[in-house]
Structures are given as C-alpha cells and as structure tokens.
Amino acid sequence: MIGGQVFVIDHSRCIGCEACVHACEECGTHRGTSLIHLDHLDRGVSTQTAPTVCMHCEDPTCAKVCPADAIKQNEAGVVQSALKPRCIGCSNCVYACPFGVPRYFPEPDQMMKCDMCFDRTSQGLAPMCASVCPSEALWYGTPEQFAERRPGELINEFRFGNQAVRTHVAVVVDDRHDGPLDVTTMTVRQRWQDDPFGLGVSYTAGSTR
Amino acid sequence: MAHLPLSEQDLIDRYGPHLNRAPPGGWNAGLKIDKVVDTHCCFCGQQCGIKLKVADNQVVGFEPRYDFPFNEGKLCPKGVKRYLQGAHPDRLLEPLERDPAVPGGFRPVSWDHALDRTVAEIRRIQHAHGPDAVAMLSGVSLTNEKSYLIGKFARLALGTANLDYNGRLCMVSAGAASKRALGVDRAPNPWSDIPLADVIIVAGANVAECAPITTSYIWRARDRGAKLIVADPRVTPLARTADVFLGLRPGTDSALFGAILHVLIANDWLDHGYIDAHTVGFADAAAAVADHTPEWAATVTGVPADRIIEAARLWGTSATGMLLHARGIEHHTKGVENVNACINLGLATGKYGRPGCGVCTITGQGNGQGGREQGHKCDQLPGNRDITNPEHRAHVAGVWGCSVDEIPGKGITAQEIVEAIHDGEIKGLLSICFNPLVSLPDTAFTRRALDKLEFYSVIDFFLSETAQHADIVLPGSLHEEDEGTVTTVEGRCVKINAAVDPPGQARTDWHILRDLAWRLGRGHYFDFDGPEDLFEEMCRASAGGSADYAGMTWDRIVAEQGIFWPCPEPGHPGTPRLFEGGRFFHPDGKAKFFPIRYRDPAEVVDADYPIWLTTGRVVSQYLSGVQTRRIAQLVDQYPEPLCEMHPLLAGRVGVVSGDRVTVTSRRGSITLPAKVVETIRPDTVFIPYHWPGDKAANTLTNRALDPISKIPEYKVSAVNVEKASGSATVTDARDTRLHDGESPEPNR
Numbered sequence: 001m002i003g004g005q006v007f008v009i010d011h012s013r014c015i016g017c018e019a020c021v022h023a024c025e026e027c028g029t030h031r032g033t034s035l036i037h038l039d040h041l042d043r044g045v046s047t048q049t050a051p052t053v054c055m056h057c058e059d060p061t062c063a064k065v066c067p068a069d070a071i072k073q074n075e076a077g078v079v080q081s082a083l084k085p086r087c088i089g090c091s092n093c094v095y096a097c098p099f100g101v102p103r104y105f106p107e108p109d110q111m112m113k114c115d116m117c118f119d120r121t122s123q124g125l126a127p128m129c130a131s132v133c134p135s136e137a138l139w140y141g142t143p144e145q146f147a148e149r150r151p152g153e154l155i156n157e158f159r160f161g162n163q164a165v166r167t168h169v170a171v172v173v174d175d176r177h178d179g180p181l182d183v184t185t186m187t188v189r190q191r192w193q194d195d196p197f198g199l200g201v202s203y204t205a206g207s208t209r
Numbered sequence: 210m211a212h213l214p215l216s217e218q219d220l221i222d223r224y225g226p227h228l229n230r231a232p233p234g235g236w237n238a239g240l241k242i243d244k245v246v247d248t249h250c251c252f253c254g255q256q257c258g259i260k261l262k263v264a265d266n267q268v269v270g271f272e273p274r275y276d277f278p279f280n281e282g283k284l285c286p287k288g289v290k291r292y293l294q295g296a297h298p299d300r301l302l303e304p305l306e307r308d309p310a311v312p313g314g315f316r317p318v319s320w321d322h323a324l325d326r327t328v329a330e331i332r333r334i335q336h337a338h339g340p341d342a343v344a345m346l347s348g349v350s351l352t353n354e355k356s357y358l359i360g361k362f363a364r365l366a367l368g369t370a371n372l373d374y375n376g377r378l379c380m381v382s383a384g385a386a387s388k389r390a391l392g393v394d395r396a397p398n399p400w401s402d403i404p405l406a407d408v409i410i411v412a413g414a415n416v417a418e419c420a421p422i423t424t425s426y427i428w429r430a431r432d433r434g435a436k437l438i439v440a441d442p443r444v445t446p447l448a449r450t451a452d453v454f455l456g457l458r459p460g461t462d463s464a465l466f467g468a469i470l471h472v473l474i475a476n477d478w479l480d481h482g483y484i485d486a487h488t489v490g491f492a493d494a495a496a497a498v499a500d501h502t503p504e505w506a507a508t509v510t511g512v513p514a515d516r517i518i519e520a521a522r523l524w525g526t527s528a529t530g531m532l533l534h535a536r537g538i539e540h541h542t543k544g545v546e547n548v549n550a551c552i553n554l555g556l557a558t559g560k561y562g563r564p565g566c567g568v569c570t571i572t573g574q575g576n577g578q579g580g581r582e583q584g585h586k587c588d589q590l591p592g593n594r595d596i597t598n599p600e601h602r603a604h605v606a607g608v609w610g611c612s613v614d615e616i617p618g619k620g621i622t623a624q625e626i627v628e629a630i631h632d633g634e635i636k637g638l639l640s641i642c643f644n645p646l647v648s649l650p651d652t653a654f655t656r657r658a659l660d661k662l663e664f665y666s667v668i669d670f671f672l673s674e675t676a677q678h679a680d681i682v683l684p685g686s687l688h689e690e691d692e693g694t695v696t697t698v699e700g701r702c703v704k705i706n707a708a709v710d711p712p713g714q715a716r717t718d719w720h721i722l723r724d725l726a727w728r729l730g731r732g733h734y735f736d737f738d739g740p741e742d743l744f745e746e747m748c749r750a751s752a753g754g755s756a757d758y759a760g761m762t763w764d765r766i767v768a769e770q771g772i773f774w775p776c777p778e779p780g781h782p783g784t785p786r787l788f789e790g791g792r793f794f795h796p797d798g799k800a801k802f803f804p805i806r807y808r809d810p811a812e813v814v815d816a817d818y819p820i821w822l823t824t825g826r827v828v829s830q831y832l833s834g835v836q837t838r839r840i841a842q843l844v845d846q847y848p849e850p851l852c853e854m855h856p857l858l859a860g861r862v863g864v865v866s867g868d869r870v871t872v873t874s875r876r877g878s879i880t881l882p883a884k885v886v887e888t889i890r891p892d893t894v895f896i897p898y899h900w901p902g903d904k905a906a907n908t909l910t911n912r913a914l915d916p917i918s919k920i921p922e923y924k925v926s927a928v929n930v931e932k933a934s935g936s937a938t939v940t941d942a943r944d945t946r947l948h949d950g951e952s953p954e955p956n957r
Contacts, residue, residue, distance in 0.1 A: 012450065013424075014444040014446075015417035015418075015421065015424055015447065016417070016446055016828075017285055017417065017418065017446075017828045018286045018829065018846055019283075019284055019288070019289055019421070019423050020287045021284050021286070021846075022286045022289040022290050022842050022843075023284070024356075025842070026270065026271070028291070030234040031237055032231060032235075032236030032237070034509055041734070043884075044856075044866070044885065044886055045886070045888075046444075046449060046887075046888065047444060047445065047446040047449050047888055048449060049446075087861065110440045117221055126273075126275075126282070128273075131273040131275070131282045131283070132273060132282065132283055132284040132288070132289055133283065134280075134283045134284070134285055134421035134422045134424055134425060135417070135421070135424040135428060136283075136425050138430065138565045149432075149672060150428075150429070150432045151432050162791055190451070190452060190453075190454070192451075192453070192454045192516070193449075193454075195457050196444050196454055196887070196888070197456040197511065197890050197891065198456070198511065198512065198513040198516070199857075199891070
C-alpha cells in the first residue's frame with residue numbers, strides 16, 4: 001500500500017489492449033517513454049496477456065544490486081528510476097529484478113522504470129495505466145473499495161527460489177492459500193479450453209511464435 | 210473526372226497518412242495549459258468521457274474524465290492517443306481543386322471558388338440527368354446536429370432522394386430487426402444493467418477489441434457469479450474466459466440461435482406468461498425451429514451439441530440474462546434474421562424490461578445510434594420516422610416549413626449508390642465522413658465506380674483514400690473543433706464540446722453545408738446560427754417519433770451527464786430502460802416473434818475456394834483508419850493486416866507465422882503475413898479491414914446484401930490461401946517492441 005491506496009494487478013482480466021502502454025507514455029515524470037510491460041504468454045495458443053508495472057518491493061532487489069547506489073525509495077515506498085547523475089548504465093538492476101521491470105535506455109544512458117506515476121499518486125490521482133485500463137486488470141484504490149467492488153484476494157508476497165519478496169503492489173488470486181501464483185502456465189479452468197473448436201483431439205502444437 | 214490526379218504514392222507522399230508521434234512542440238515542450246475541456250472520445254459508440262488539454266488553440270494531451278459514469282476515466286488505446294489527430298501534419302487547411310499539373314495533384318483555391326464550382330457542377334448534372342443523379346454519402350461519426358442537417362440538406366438543398374450513410378455498413382440489420390420485432394431501434398438497456406445479469410451471451414462481438422470498456426461491465430457481472438457464453442469463430446480475449454464457448458463456423462449464427470430456441474422449447478425453459486401477455490407469433494417461431502435440433506446444428510455450425518444444450522440451459526434457467534451482439538452476426542445477408550433470432554431468445558424467456566435483462570446491439574460508430582435517428586438514412590426522416598409514411602412526412606414538412614412534395618421519397622442505400630455510380634445512373638457525389646474505398650466490400654469495384662463520377666466534392670479533415678478521387682476538397686472540422694451531441698451505445702444523448710477552432714481556412718461542417726445551401730438558392734430553409742439552433746429544431750422534428758428528443762436541452766444534457774431517449778417533454782427524466790412492464794413500441798404494445806430458419810450465406814466454400822474468410826477489427830485501429838493510421842503509436846501496435854489461421858491450416862498451406870500468404874477470392878487477392886494461432890477455427894481465416902490498396906481485406910469480400918437492411922456480408926466469403934514468397938519482419942509488434950531483449954527507442 002502506498003498512502004492508503006493499493007495498486008492491484010489481476011492478470012485474468014487483461015485483454016491485451018495496450019491502453020496502459022500508451023497511457024504510461026503520458027505520465028508526467030517520463031513523458032514520451034512508456035515503461036510498463038505487456039506480454040503475450042504464448043500468442044500461438046492463447047490471447048492471454050500479462051501487464052507488469054513495478055511491484056515496488058519493500059526491500060528492492062534492484063537497489064541492493066546497484067553498485068552506484070543510484071536506485072532510491074521515496075518516503076512513500078515508491079522505488080524510483082535510477083538517479084541520472086549516479087547511474088552508470090551497468091544494467092545490474094535489469095538482470096536482478098525478479099519481476100523483470102527495470103529497463104536500460106542507451107539514450108539517455110540510464111535505467112528507467114515505473115514510478116507509480118508519483119506526480120499523480122502524490123496528488124491523490126490514480127496512475128495513468130490504472131486510470132484507463134478498460135478491464136480493471138490494473139486497478140488503484142483502497143483495500144476497502146476493492147473488497148466492496150470485486151471478489152478475489154490480494155497477495156503481495158512472492159518466492160523466487162530462496163528469495164522472499166514483499167511488494168507494495170498486489171496481485172489478485174482466487175484464494176491466497178492456494179499457494180504461490182504462477183502466471184507462466186495457463187491453468188485450464190473450463191474443459192472447452194483444451195479443445196475450443198471441438199476438433200475431438202486436444203491440439204497442442206505449443207508455441208508457434 | 211474522378212480519376213486520381215497523380216499516382217497513389219505521390220498523393221500519399223503529399224497528404225499522408227503520415228505518422229504523428231508526439232504532441233505539439235514535443236513531449237517536453239512544457240506548454241501552459243489554457244483550458245481542460247470535458248468532452249467524449251471521437252471514435253466508437255461507447256463514447257467514453259475524456260478531458261482534452263488545450264494550449265495555444267491546439268489539443269496537446271488528455272486527462273481521464275473520472276466523473277463520467279459510463280467509463281469512469283477508462284479509455285482504450287485509441288482513446289488515449291486520439292488527441293494526436295490534432296495539430297497533425299496531414300490536416301487539410303485550405304480548399305483544394307484537382308489539378309494533375311501541380312505537385313501534389315491539388316491546387317489551393319478560395320472558398321468562393323470551391324463552393325461555386327461544387328454548386329455549378331451539381332446544377333449541371335441535375336439539369337441534364339435529374340435531381341437523383343447527384344447523391345450524398347455521409348457518416349455517423351458526425352454529431353446528431355450534423356446528421357439532422359445533412360438529412361435536411363440532401364432533401365431540401367440538393368433535392369435528391371439518394372442520401373445514405375456509412376451506418377449502412379454498421380448495424381442497420383440490428384436496427385431493422387429491432388424495429389420490426391419491438392417497434393423501436395435502440396439497445397433497450399443502460400449498460401448498468403449488464404452487471405445485474407446472471408447469464409451473458411456475447412454473440413459475434415469482439416468486445417475486448419471493438420468495445421473495450423464494455424469488458425468491465427461483463428467482468429462485474431462475473432464477479433457476482435454470472436455465467437458467460439461466447440459465440441465466435443475465434444477465441445477472442447473475452448472468449449478466453451467464457452464458461453461456454455461456441456466456436457461456430459462463419460455464417461451459421463441462425464442455425465445456432467435456432468437450435469438454442471429448439472432446446473428451450475424442448476425443455477420448457479420458457480416464460481409462458483410473458484409470451485402470452487406481451488408477444489405475438491411464438492407458435493410460428495417455434496414451428497420454424499422444430500427440426501433445428503442441437504445435433505443438426507452441430508453439423509452446420511461445427512459447435513458440439515452438448516455445448517449448445519448447455520448454453521440454452523444457462524439462458525433458459527437463469528432469472529436474468531443479457532445477450533450482446535455486434536457486427537459478427539449483423540454483417541450478413543441474414544443480418545436481420547440473425548438479430549431476430551436473438552430477439553426470439555429474449556422474448557421466449559421474458560428477458561426484457563427488467564434489471565439485468567435485455568438483448569442489445571453494441572453499436573459500432575461514435576454516433577451510430579443517434580446518427581441513424583436524425584434522418585440521414587435513405588429511408589428515414591428525423592425521430593426515426595419513415596420517409597414513405599404520409600403522416601411522418603407531413604410532420605417533418607411542418608417543422609421544415611416546406612410542402613410535403615418537396616421532400617423526396619425513399620432513396621437507395623450506400624452500396625446501391627456506389628453500384629448506381631458504376632452503372633452511370635448517378636454522376637455526381639458529395640460526401641462527408643465516409644471512406645468507401647476502404648470500408649465497402651469488393652474494393653476493385655468501388656474504385657472503378659469512383660473513376661466514373663463526372664463530379665465529386667468531399668468534405669473532410671484528412672485526404673482519405675476516397676477523397677483522393679475528388680474534384681473539390683472542402684476542409685471540414687475535426688470532432689474537437691465543433692460542438693453538438695451524440696447518442697451512445699446506451700441510447701444516452703451526451704454533449705460534445707469544442708476544444709479548439711478549426712485551423713487555417715478549415716471550417717465547421719455545418720458552416721460549409723449552410724453556405725452550399727445558400728448558394729443552391731435554398732437559404733430560407735437553412736436560417737440557423739450554429740449547432741444549438743440545429744439541436745432545438747431537431748428536437749422539434751423528433752417530437753412524437755419513436756426516437757423522441759423533444760424534452761432535451763443542451764443544458765440538461767450537460768447537467769445530467771446525458772439523457773436517454775425517449776424524452777418526450779420538458780422535465781421528462783428520459784428512459785434508460787425500454788419495455789418495462791412488457792410494453793413494446795408497436796401500436797398493440799406487443800413484441801413480435803419472427804420465424805427464423807437457417808439458410809446458407811451468399812457464398813459458400815467449394816473446391817476452388819475452400820476456406821472461409823471473416824473480417825473485423827483490431828483494438829488499435831478504427832474503421833477505415835483515416836484517423837488511426839495517422840497516429841504512430843496505434844500503427845506501431847498493429848502495423849499491417851495479418852492473416853490469422855490455425856496451425857492445422859497453416860500446415861496444409863505450408864507456412865509458419867511470419868511467412869507471407871496470398872489470399873484469393875472471386876473478387877481479387879491480397880498477399881500478407883500469416884499469424885498462426887490456435888485461437889481460430891481451422892476452416893477459417895481472419896483479416897482485419899482497416900487498410901487500403903494492396904492491404905485491403907475488402908478486396909476479397911462479397912457485395913452480397915441483406916435483402917431487408919442492405920448491409921453487406923463482410924463476415925463470410927470463400928477464399929483460397931496459398932504460400933507466397935517472402936516473409937514479414939514483424940508479425941506481432943508487441944513481441945519485438947516490448948518482449949525481446951532490446952530496449953525500445955524512447956520517444957523524444
């Protein structure tokens with residue numbers, strides 16, 4: 001939570017429209033550069049897409065691995081882009097982030113990443129991406145508003161091997177006791193999804209990308 | 210002469226599409242924002258609220274409009290980047306006249322010359338060949354006020370019967386079906402009803418890409434436990450999550466809906482009290498589907514019978530339910546029948562006129578709903594009145610102050626107008642906001658027709674592919690350069706506010722049409738000072754019609770965040786939900802079932818053309834792309850049409866994703882990259898239609914029309930698919946732009 005508000009990602013609702021990608025570019029702190037990630041899991045077999053904003057870790061890996069001490073958290077817990085005067089462009093953060101968030105930009109030789117639209121959130125406004133998201137896959141508000149508006153539980157603890165990570169941004173799951181979230185495999189919830197067109201065989205060609 | 214003055218490439222070099230990537234002055238110009246204007250998006254029928262930021266009489270950005278209840282700040286990618294159509298290098302800034310001798314093919318002329326020449330040519334053609342030899346084609350991205358003005362202008366200033374509009378390519382089949390079944394042409398529900406439904410059927414509607422904001426309404430229903438049924442030849446992003454997926458073969462919708470009605474009847478999942486009290490014709494409708502068993506339908510549609518039965522069970526046994534349909538069932542020679550088959554399902558189970566109950570078309574164009582009500586459709590007068598009905602004609606003649614005989618009769622429809630041009634019966638054309646060279650089926654035919662025009666004058670803000678054929682180009686206004694109202698997918702009339710003035714010598718569209726009317730000697734019918742005058746006259750003209758706006762004012766529309774018609778008198782709150790209490794708009798108050806039996810589409814696959822082709826849209830492009838093909842980020846997202854096909858078909862053709870394929874129909878062929886995905890039927894390919902020339906999907910489509918609504922059958926053609934030489938560099942821009950290791954170029 002940042003300032004009593006929680007930023008929520010619900011991958012199951014993402015429709016891949018890229019409104020977030022385009023809106024990110026409008027953010028006042030990095031105008032003209034979109035920093036959000038939006039990926040097809042495997043377009044060859046599914047339209048499932050997954051948006052990734054910075055998860056804003058409580059103890060950010062990117063900052064820990066930065067040899068130049070260029071990555072700072074502000075008082076609200078927002079992990080910021082590398083400080084331009086300090087960043088040496090080594091990309092340690094790019095490789096170390098467990099969520100794959102930071103990006104190195106040769107021009108202007110700096111790591112840049114999502115800063116939770118701090119120009120907006122510090123003024124009480126929702127971030128650009130969560131403002132425009134047509135499907136509320138990206139959503140911003142208080143936990144009480146979330147509970148009132150929709151089902152699902154929020155998790156903000158992740159395990160990457162031996163590393164445990166707690167984040168300010170939360171992910172929606174059906175049941176937080178189901179175990180760790182795995183967005184890289186597609187869980188078939190409906191039987192038809194094995195054979196959408198009734199071909200009589202489970203057609204699994206794998207990725208055709 | 211309507212031949213191109215120069216080669217297509219020379220015209221593109223001069224007039225675009227060029228790509229606008231950044232706001233005026235660049236991303237970090239630090240412009241002082243003079244004002245922030247509450248308005249709506251210029252694109253689809255969802256009409257999302259948006260705030261436009263203005264600096265130095267230019268739109269320089271946007272801000273989410275959280276307070277507009279329909280979208281609460283949400284926007285799709287087109288809405289986010291819509292502001293980049295302003296201050297665009299391709300913007301037409303002065304009147305132009307065709308001149309092959311000058312660089313660019315058009316020379317700037319004065320407004321007087323452009324208007325005088327247009328009027329002289331119209332008079333010459335009409336004198337020689339009769340008033341109907343000049344046609345007008347219009348569009349429903351235009352406001353209600355402009356739609357009303359164009360209907361009056363064509364009838365009283367041009368004096369032609371041959372006025373039609375590009376809504377003919379959009380949802381006229383839904384309108385005709387609703388009118389004959391329910392007595393009125395409007396989606397019967399406010400979208401706030403969707404979350405109240407226990408079951409939702411989405412039929413032929415790629416909601417996530419073509420009406421993205423509606424996704425959130427459907428998710429909210431699912432949050433309450435609603436079941437989702439999706440009927441589509443493709444597993445669209447919404448279908449991915451459906452409880453029941455009906456992956457039907459293109460053109461077999463009425464077999465599917467007929468079988469669902471059959472199952473409802475067989476299991477008595479019917480609301481007999483509702484059928485008896487509020488409808489007529491059930492027995493005939495039931496008899497028509499007596500042999501439409503799910504097992505039979507499975508052979509026609511390719512959908513397993515058990516899924517059809519499960520869909521019927523969910524629809525028939527749920528207390529509330531909504532059926533949302535769009536172009537996927539409407540773009541057919543059976544468009545009206547398909548929609549009537551859906552309406553039958555709503556009537557049979559009493560799913561009308563209650564919270565969470567209704568059968569709704571998702572209107573496509575920005576003012577698709579309002580535009581078709583105000584009388585710029587060849588068969589209609591304002592208020593959704595019938596141009597052949599003597600009482601309706603008399604009412605409108607009274608408002609217009611003309612004799613009834615001055616109003617021409619029913620004209621021919623958009624596709625028929627182009628065919629009449631091709632046949633030499635129509636020799637002159639005035640068009641606004643319509644790009645038939647991209648949007649009509651059988652592109653080669655449309656091009657041959659345009660080449661035969663003796664005179665063509667166009668009002669537009671960019672030189673569209675069709676406008677390249679014009680003799681005179683009149684620079685009109687962008688959405689943000691004029692004010693007025695539009696009526697949304699919900700039947701909610703909302704206010705469009707002007708953010709900036711038209712640049713250069715460009716003028717508002719109403720100003721241009723009024724000047725033409727005056728020069729045509731009909732100024733006494735066009736004595737108004739601006740769109741608010743037009744709105745007031747339009748409301749009077751609509752009074753007593755089914756689409757009754759008589760109680761609306763601009764002030765009320767703004768204060769109430771839109772008003773749903775009918776709103777028949779001052780103080781009337783408007784009508785968000787139609788048919789409450791089982792009262793329909795026919796004189797007897799009852800709804801009509803129609804007997805719908807399956808029949809084949811106009812073209813079916815055979816040995817020479819063994820693959821079904823269906824066409825549609827992608828999320829980052831809008832209709833014929835005149836605006837969205839000029840915005841860099843939207844082009845980056847989906848740069849060119851791709852041929853979606855299943856791996857089984859790709860294997861037979863011998864291609865993988867990125868290989869180029871040649872797709873051939875009886876009309877022509879195009880070559881484009883393949884996109885191999887398991888999310889489409891193996892017997893079907895999909896190509897989006899937003900592009901012109903050698904990328905035009907409509908090169909392949911069929912000019913067959915629905916007999917009632919005259920909508921073309923865009924959704925079903927028979928094609929052959931063969932491997933071509935070469936391969937694409939990019940088949941999914943997103944994967945290379947955002948997914949590969951390389952950092953994207955920052956936009957500076």
